[in-house]
Amino acid sequence: METLETRVPSIFIVPLMQFLVGVFLFVALLHGQRDFTVWALLVLGITIGARLWSRLSLSGIKCSLMVDKHKLFPGESFALHVSAENAKFLPVWLQMSMPVEDAFDPTSGEADFPAECGLLWYQQARFNRGLVARRRGVYRVGPAHIKVGDPFGFFPREKRTEGDIPVVVYPRLVPLKPFSLSRRDFFGVPEAKSPVQDPIYILGTRDYQHWRPARHIHWKASARHNRLQEKVFEPSEQEKVLLAVEVSQFERGNASESFERTLEVVGSLAVQFHQRGYALGLVTNGVVEGGPSILPVGTRPQQLSTILEILARLKMRANGNLADTLYRALELAWGVSCVHFSCEQDEGTLSTAQYFSHRRIPLIFVAYSSRAPWEGDGHKLGAKMYCLDEIRVEEAQNP
Numbered sequence: 001m002e003t004l005e006t007r008v009p010s011i012f013i014v015p016l017m018q019f020l021v022g023v024f025l026f027v028a029l030l031h032g033q034r035d036f037t038v039w040a041l042l043v044l045g046i047t048i049g050a051r052l053w054s055r056l057s058l059s060g061i062k063c064s065l066m067v068d069k070h071k072l073f074p075g076e077s078f079a080l081h082v083s084a085e086n087a088k089f090l091p092v093w094l095q096m097s098m099p100v101e102d103a104f105d106p107t108s109g110e111a112d113f114p115a116e117c118g119l120l121w122y123q124q125a126r127f128n129r130g131l132v133a134r135r136r137g138v139y140r141v142g143p144a145h146i147k148v149g150d151p152f153g154f155f156p157r158e159k160r161t162e163g164d165i166p167v168v169v170y171p172r173l174v175p176l177k178p179f180s181l182s183r184r185d186f187f188g189v190p191e192a193k194s195p196v197q198d199p200i201y202i203l204g205t206r207d208y209q210h211w212r213p214a215r216h217i218h219w220k221a222s223a224r225h226n227r228l229q230e231k232v233f234e235p236s237e238q239e240k241v242l243l244a245v246e247v248s249q250f251e252r253g254n255a256s257e258s259f260e261r262t263l264e265v266v267g268s269l270a271v272q273f274h275q276r277g278y279a280l281g282l283v284t285n286g287v288v289e290g291g292p293s294i295l296p297v298g299t300r301p302q303q304l305s306t307i308l309e310i311l312a313r314l315k316m317r318a319n320g321n322l323a324d325t326l327y328r329a330l331e332l333a334w335g336v337s338c339v340h341f342s343c344e345q346d347e348g349t350l351s352t353a354q355y356f357s358h359r360r361i362p363l364i365f366v367a368y369s370s371r372a373p374w375e376g377d378g379h380k381l382g383a384k385m386y387c388l389d390e391i392r393v394e395e396a397q398n399p
Helices: 015-030 034-057 219-225 248-253 256-275 303-313 322-329 347-358 372-381
Strands: 061-067 077-086 092-097 104-106 116-119 124-133 137-141 145-149 157-160 165-169 201-207 229-234 240-245 279-284 286-288 294-298 314-318 336-342 363-367 384-387
Touching: 015 034, 034 145, 034 157, 061 092, 061 145, 061 165, 077 092, 077 116, 116 124, 137 303, 165 303, 219 229, 240 256, 240 294, 248 256, 248 314, 256 279, 256 303, 256 314, 256 336, 279 303, 279 322, 294 303, 303 314, 322 347, 336 347, 347 363
Parallel strands: 240 279, 240 336, 336 363, 363 384
Antiparallel strands: 061 077, 077 124, 092 116, 092 145, 104 124, 137 165, 145 157, 201 229, 279 294, 286 314
16 A cells, blocks of 8 residues: 655644643743733644644545546556545645555656645545556455545544445457458358358349349449349358367466467457458356456457457366366357467366367467477367467567
């Protein structure tokens, strides 16, 4: 938690000093010293008044947090807005500190949250701060820790507001080398002759033949040509990809850096496939904080963002075997291809490969380590083999 420097209090708030001032007042009254009497009464009056003021200062204090982005990528910045309101007639002094995860850096370079001010009656103050995300994960901003008290700051009272704000940081997107899957088209290759036509994709129009269904008539084109025209359909590509992430090997080897680099490639590949119009899904045997570990293959508008959020919440902690997860909880439709990510080959990856081989699902292995020790097994199982560096473009380091 970030802290602010606490004000240096007066020595007269110390109970011993207050007792001595009281003794001094008694002596001054006893000897008729008017000036010393006024000084002692003034000190005691300020001290007692500040104490009573401080006891009432917490009531009516409201604090709220807000961020302009809840989901972002590493290197992106977001703004944190803090609002403090004094909903009473009594003015107060306010000091605020904000716990911020070390995964965020301030854009201004300041280490402390600049939040200290005086609030008059029914006055509201706003504080803004820019933060930059450093690494993948799910982090929480807040709650705010505030100190309020009398205008002198003699007797501050502390209060921790309720509620915090989750911020999801996706895996960093990295450039990839050309990576493609073998085509699995249900209707055939586009623009090729096929006995089955897809009514979604229209290739063009031609003169209507009387034996063709009337629903295929293109009425606008018929009006333009002054004769009946029918639609010529194009076979559509039905590519479906399941991304599988094996976590066990990373956990056993405590390979956190390798794990993060692998998730960066998984997220970047998901974005690439989404741009091509593929149906995507994700399965992992890792623990996903506050989310599912399985996302069925689909083409929903939020499919890509859901995959990136699962990757952001994924921990380097295994929850069983990936093959058991596939057998238990996932149903795969026809035409699915799988891209499997792992650290290296072991018995778990072989059992996963056997699961896909039994269902005649094309499988591509991508491992962080070199593929040389297990390339023969991949050929035996009919799977393509890649190591991570073969599909990831290494970025130039800044001098």
